[in-house]
Amino acid sequence: MQQLCSNKFVSPTTGATISSAQFGILLALLFLPQSTLWSRALFAFATAVLGTWIFVWFIQRIRFKDVVMVPLVGIMFGNVIGGITNYLAYQYEMTQALSTWLVGHFSLVLRGRYEIVYLVVPLVALAFLFANHFNIVGLGKDFSRNLGLPYNTVLFMGLTIAAMITASIVVVVGSISYIGLIVPNVVAMFKGDKIRGTLVDTALFGALFVLVCDMIGRVVIAPYELPIELIVGILGSLIFIGLLIYRLNHGRKAVRLGSAGSSGCSASLSALEGRDRS
Amino acid sequence: MQVTELTKRYDGKTVVDCVSFSIPKGKVISLIGPNGAGKSTVMGMISRLIAHDSGLVDFEGKDIGKWKSRELSKRLAILTQTNNIQMKLTVRELVTFGRFPYSGSRVTPEDQKIIDRAIAYMELEEFQDQFIDELSGGQRQRALIAMVIAQDTEYVLLDEPTNNLDIYHATNMMKIVRRLCDELGKTVILVLHEINYAAFYSDYICAFKDGKIAKFGTVKEVMTKENLSQIYQVDFELLDIQGKPLSIYY
Numbered sequence: 459m460q461q462l463c464s465n466k467f468v469s470p471t472t473g474a475t476i477s478s479a480q481f482g483i484l485l486a487l488l489f490l491p492q493s494t495l496w497s498r499a500l501f502a503f504a505t506a507v508l509g510t511w512i513f514v515w516f517i518q519r520i521r522f523k524d525v526v527m528v529p530l531v532g533i534m535f536g537n538v539i540g541g542i543t544n545y546l547a548y549q550y551e552m553t554q555a556l557s558t559w560l561v562g563h564f565s566l567v568l569r570g571r572y573e574i575v576y577l578v579v580p581l582v583a584l585a586f587l588f589a590n591h592f593n594i595v596g597l598g599k600d601f602s603r604n605l606g607l608p609y610n611t612v613l614f615m616g617l618t619i620a621a622m623i624t625a626s627i628v629v630v631v632g633s634i635s636y637i638g639l640i641v642p643n644v645v646a647m648f649k650g651d652k653i654r655g656t657l658v659d660t661a662l663f664g665a666l667f668v669l670v671c672d673m674i675g676r677v678v679i680a681p682y683e684l685p686i687e688l689i690v691g692i693l694g695s696l697i698f699i700g701l702l703i704y705r706l707n708h709g710r711k712a713v714r715l716g717s718a719g720s721s722g723c724s725a726s727l728s729a730l731e732g733r734d735r736s
Numbered sequence: 737m738q739v740t741e742l743t744k745r746y747d748g749k750t751v752v753d754c755v756s757f758s759i760p761k762g763k764v765i766s767l768i769g770p771n772g773a774g775k776s777t778v779m780g781m782i783s784r785l786i787a788h789d790s791g792l793v794d795f796e797g798k799d800i801g802k803w804k805s806r807e808l809s810k811r812l813a814i815l816t817q818t819n820n821i822q823m824k825l826t827v828r829e830l831v832t833f834g835r836f837p838y839s840g841s842r843v844t845p846e847d848q849k850i851i852d853r854a855i856a857y858m859e860l861e862e863f864q865d866q867f868i869d870e871l872s873g874g875q876r877q878r879a880l881i882a883m884v885i886a887q888d889t890e891y892v893l894l895d896e897p898t899n900n901l902d903i904y905h906a907t908n909m910m911k912i913v914r915r916l917c918d919e920l921g922k923t924v925i926l927v928l929h930e931i932n933y934a935a936f937y938s939d940y941i942c943a944f945k946d947g948k949i950a951k952f953g954t955v956k957e958v959m960t961k962e963n964l965s966q967i968y969q970v971d972f973e974l975l976d977i978q979g980k981p982l983s984i985y986y
C-alpha cells in the first residue's frame with residue numbers, strides 16, 4: 459500500500475482498510491446472525507476492498523501537497539467508518555460480539571476458526587508476481603504510462619490484494635494496528651523499496667515482530683494474556699518514534715550495518731594532510 | 737510523426753494553440769522558448785501522457801491514442817520535466833525498469849547488457865548500487881536518462897535533460913544525444929533552455945511562444961538575431977563557431 463500510494467505513511471490502519479473490514483463483519487453479524495466464518499470473511503473482503511478504493515480514489519482526486527495529510531485523512535476516514543460501526547453495534551446490542559474483531563488477540567484462534575488465514579498464501583504469491591508492476595506504479599502515473607503499464611488497473615488490483623490480505627487477518631484475529639506501517643518502513647530503511655527484494659524480509663520480520671509481541675503479552679500478566687493489539691501498539695509506536703528521530707538526525711540515508719560513515723571522513727582528512735606534507 | 741492543429745486548454749485558457757508540425761525521422765529536434773510557452777504540454781501530448789482537446793497526433797501512420805500502450809512504449813520513451821521520486825531504489829534497479837516493456841519482470845542476459853550500456857553511457861558505474869534518494873540532483877537526473885536510454889526506443893523525448901547537470905555532464909549529455917541519433921538512428925526530441933546547446937547539437941529547432949510555434953526550421957534558419965530577440969525579448973549577438981551559429985545574450 460505504501461508503494462502503490464507513493465506515501466510511506468499509508469497502511470491498512472491509516473488507509474481505512476481495517477475499519478472497513480470491521481464494518482463488513484458487523485454487517486455480516488447483523489444480516490446473517492447464523493453466519494459462518496466464511497460468509498463473514500466475504501463481507502469483510504467486500505467492504506475492505508471498497509473502503510480502500512474509496513480512500514485512494516479520494517486522495518488521488520484531492521492531490522495533497524503535504525504527504526502527511528494523506529494518512530491523516532485516512533485515519534479520519536477510518537474513524538468515521540469506525541463510528542458508524544460502533545453506532546450500529548450499540549443500536550443492535552452487538553458491542554460484545556464485535557469487540558472480538560476490534561482488538562486483535564489470539565485467544566480465539568482455534569481449529570475451524572483460523573483456516574481463512576491460508577487465503578493469504580495465494581494472495582502474497584500474486585503480490586510477488588506483480589511486485590515490479592507495483593514498484594512502477596509507485597513511481598507515478600507518467601512514469602508507468604511511459605513504460606506501457608496501465609496505471610489505474612494495476613493500482614486498484616494492488617489495493618485489492620492488500621485489502622483482501624488485511625481482511626483475512628482481521629476476520630481471524632481482529633485488528634493489529636500499525637504493524638503494516640512499521641514493519642515495511644523498518645525493512646525499507648535497511649533494504650530499499652524494491653518489492654521483489656524485500657517481500658520475504660518484510661514477511662519474516664513482521665512474523666518475528668508479532669511473535670515477540672505475543673510472547674511478551676503472554677508473559678507480562680501470566681497466567682492471563684494481554685491482547686496482541688496492545689503490545690504491538692506500544693512497541694510499534696516506540697519503534698516508530700525512534701525511526702522518525704533517526705530520520706531527522708541522519709536524513710534519508712539508508713541504514714547500513716557496520717557502515718563506514720565516520721571512518722570515511724577521517725580517511726579523507728588524512729589524505730588531505732598527506733597531500734599537504736608532500 | 738505528424739502533428740496537426742493540436743490544441744490544449746486549461747480552464748478555458750488556451751496553452752497550446754492549433755500547433756502543426758512534423759518531426760523528421762532520425763534527427764535531433766530541440767524545442768526552445770520562454771517559460772510557459774507550452775513546450776512541456778506539447779511533449780506530453782505527443783507522447784500520450786497528456787490528453788489533447790483537439791487536433792491529431794499521428795505516430796507512424798496511426799493515431800497516438802490508438803496505439804497499444806505496451807507497443808508504444810517500445811517505440812517512444814519520454815522523460816518528463818519533474819520527477820519527484822521518493823522511492824528507495826538503486827540506480828541499477830531504476831535503469832532495469834527501462835526494460836519492462838520488453839521483458840516485464842523477467843530480465844534476460846540480453847537486457848542486462850543493454851542496462852550496462854545505458855549505465856556506461858551516463859557514466860554511472862560507480863553509483864549503480866547506490867540508492868537514488870542518496871544521490872545529488874544531477875546524478876539522479878542522469879540515472880533517469882539512463883533508464884530512458886535502456887528503454888531503447890526509436891523516438892526519445894527528453895524534457896529539459898540538462899536540468900541540474902554541470903557543464904561537463906550537460907555537454908556529455910548532448911554528445912550522447914548526438915550519438916543516439918548518429919550511431920543508433922534514433923529520433924530525439926528535446927526541450928532545452930540553453931539555446932547554444934540546441935544550436936550546436938541539434939538538426940532542427942522549434943521555437944515556441946505563447947502556445948504557438950514562432951519558428952520551426954534548421955538551426956541556421958531559426959538562429960538569427962531577429963528571431964531570437966523576438967522570441968525572448970532580449971538582445972542577442974550571434975557568433976560563428978565551428979560553422980554553428982552560437983549566441984550571446986545580455
Ligand SMILES: Nc1ncnc2c1ncn2[C@@H]1O[C@H](COP(=O)(O)OP(=O)(O)OP(=O)(O)O)[C@@H](O)[C@H]1O
Nearest residue numbers: 746747751769770771772773774775776777778817
Ligand atoms: N496541469 C495544468 N493545469 C493548468 N495549467 C497548466 C497545467 N500545465 C501547464 N499549464 C499551463 O500551461 C502553460 C504552458 O505550460 P508548459 O509546462 O507547457 O510550459 P513550458 O513551455 O514547458 O515552460 P517551462 O520552460 O517553464 O518548462 C503555462 O502557462 C502553465 O501555466
Ligand SMILES: [Mg+2]
Nearest residue numbers: 775776817895
Ligand atoms: Mg516545461
